[in-house]
Amino acid sequence: MSSLFSNLDDKKKFALLGLAGVSVVAVGTYAYLQRSKEKRETSATHQEDDWEKPFNLSVDQMKQMIKDFQSEMDKGLQSTTSSSMKMLTSFTSKPTGKEKGSYYALDLGGTNFRVIKLELQGNKVIGASVKQQYTISQEAMRGTAEQLFGFIADCINNFISTEKPSSSKFVLGFTFSFPVNQTKISSGTLISWTKGFTTKGVEGNDVVKLLNNEFQKRRISAEVAALANDTVGTMVARCYEDDTCEMGLILGTGTNACYSEKVSNIKKLLGGFNKDNMIINMEWGAFGDGTNFLPLTKADKQLDQFSLNPGKQLFEKMISGMYLGEIVRQILLDLVDRNRLSKGFSSSELLKKAYCFETSFITLTENDNSSELTEVQKLLEERLAIVSTVKERQLLKHICHVVSQRAARLSAAAVVAVLSKINRLQKVTVAVDGGVFEHLPGFREEMERFMKLLAPSSSIQLVLQKDGSGNGAAIIAATTQN
Numbered sequence: 001m002s003s004l005f006s007n008l009d010d011k012k013k014f015a016l017l018g019l020a021g022v023s024v025v026a027v028g029t030y031a032y033l034q035r036s037k038e039k040r041e042t043s044a045t046h047q048e049d050d051w052e053k054p055f056n057l058s059v060d061q062m063k064q065m066i067k068d069f070q071s072e073m074d075k076g077l078q079s080t081t082s083s084s085m086k087m088l089t090s091f092t093s094k095p096t097g098k099e100k101g102s103y104y105a106l107d108l109g110g111t112n113f114r115v116i117k118l119e120l121q122g123n124k125v126i127g128a129s130v131k132q133q134y135t136i137s138q139e140a141m142r143g144t145a146e147q148l149f150g151f152i153a154d155c156i157n158n159f160i161s162t163e164k165p166s167s168s169k170f171v172l173g174f175t176f177s178f179p180v181n182q183t184k185i186s187s188g189t190l191i192s193w194t195k196g197f198t199t200k201g202v203e204g205n206d207v208v209k210l211l212n213n214e215f216q217k218r219r220i221s222a223e224v225a226a227l228a229n230d231t232v233g234t235m236v237a238r239c240y241e242d243d244t245c246e247m248g249l250i251l252g253t254g255t256n257a258c259y260s261e262k263v264s265n266i267k268k269l270l271g272g273f274n275k276d277n278m279i280i281n282m283e284w285g286a287f288g289d290g291t292n293f294l295p296l297t298k299a300d301k302q303l304d305q306f307s308l309n310p311g312k313q314l315f316e317k318m319i320s321g322m323y324l325g326e327i328v329r330q331i332l333l334d335l336v337d338r339n340r341l342s343k344g345f346s347s348s349e350l351l352k353k354a355y356c357f358e359t360s361f362i363t364l365t366e367n368d369n370s371s372e373l374t375e376v377q378k379l380l381e382e383r384l385a386i387v388s389t390v391k392e393r394q395l396l397k398h399i400c401h402v403v404s405q406r407a408a409r410l411s412a413a414a415v416v417a418v419l420s421k422i423n424r425l426q427k428v429t430v431a432v433d434g435g436v437f438e439h440l441p442g443f444r445e446e447m448e449r450f451m452k453l454l455a456p457s458s459s460i461q462l463v464l465q466k467d468g469s470g471n472g473a474a475i476i477a478a479t480t481q482n
């Protein structure tokens with residue numbers, strides 16, 4: 001992730017940093033470090049520093065966001081252009097659990113690409129799977145369609161050379177984790193890239209066609225039976241074995257969700273669909289774009305301004321793994337600007353590099369429970385050439401915590417918004433995948449706590465659906481084969 005952005009210097013900050021004087025910070029005033037979560041939300045008396053206040057989202061703020069979120073959902077179901085959330089039709093519904101056989105999937109969503117072979121037993125049980133992971137080069141992410149889809153086709157060739165498919169033509173599902181306009185299950189046009197991809201010649205084109213072209217060139221005899229977003233794959237993988245699942249959620253490099261909607265509510269639907277419900281890929285990472293619904297902080301605005309897609313995916317930029325570390329860095333830069341951190345920080349050239357503070361550093365920092373935060377000290381020295389005091393490290397740990405907890409609260413509010421909209425707040429399962437959910441300390445707990453605060457009578461179960469995105473695409477491919 002860092003290499004992706006290593007060339008992007010934040011010029012304005014660079015200039016400001018040059019002016020920043022050297023001073024020792026009054027971090028001693030951060031006595032609030034130890035206070036309880038409850039106190040943080042409700043106490044009017046504790047000393048909150050100015051950077052922190054806008055990050056501590058209240059229940060009332062989140063209740064308002066839920067209203068705005070639901071109204072955007074409504075608008076997105078009416079027409080293709082009136083909402084910040086695209087609410088894309090997937091032409092997929094829940095599987096029965098009886099789908100049976102051997103199916104393949106391709107999973108493209110971030111810097112890794114996976115090929116999967118999955119055995120479905122037909123009795124709600126997912127059997128054995130074989131998986132192979134490949135790394136997508138920077139050239140493929142930023143080059144031409146032929147490079148990207150050619151690379152994918154080469155990976156399949158490599159996979160099937162070791163995994164003999166049972167028939168000469170094999171059926172596969174393609175997880176493509178970007179916003180795609182679909183008018184049927186087996187094709188779709190990329191609307192716009194997200195998550196740092198800029199490959200030319202793909203936006204506005206059918207990604208299945210692009211893939212088939214490369215298959216043909218290599219004489220690969222494969223049929224792409226289904227195209228799916230990763231949220232849809234994750235949800236379907238859970239639904240295969242669990243009837244209570246109504247929602248799929250990704251909290252990883254990017255963030256997005258899908259849910260099962262009544263077809264009669266999808267007013268904009270083009271093309272027929274012969275089931276009562278269809279899974280909607282919300283593209284919720286774009287919630288709030290072009291509106292003032294989101295409580296954006298100075299750090300969020302800075303991050304957005306210098307991002308590859310300014311003004312876009314604002315909700316995603318507050319929540320997902322691609323950005324959380326950068327938010328922490330923006331807060332640090334602000335504190336440096338205001339002479340609140342010592343020379344160790346203000347003189348670090350490395351800290352001036354955008355995205356140098358990776359989201360994995362948040363995990364490491366929050367997991368360091370030593371009294372002097374020695375792991376954090378090592379990290380700062382080795383990765384950012386920063387010599388720090390214990391108090392600065394405590395402050396950094398607190399910043400990481402606040403940034404991560406805000407992301408959890410926003411995610412919680414959005415889940416409650418969706419489930420209350422479809423009247424499914426009780427005994428419901430949400431299938432979740434992604435490193436932010438899986439690895440950020442306390443993230444899941446804060447999400448659960450906040451969902452309860454927002455909907456006290458709810459019983460929402462968040463389940464980690466590992467590898468759901470790929471497995472689900474194989475299941476969706478199976479649903480197309482009768």
Ligand code: GLC
Nearest residue numbers: 177178179194250254256285
């Ligand atoms: C981005 C993509 C979306 C995907 C999400 C999670 O938001 O636009 O399609 O589901 O990342 O990977």
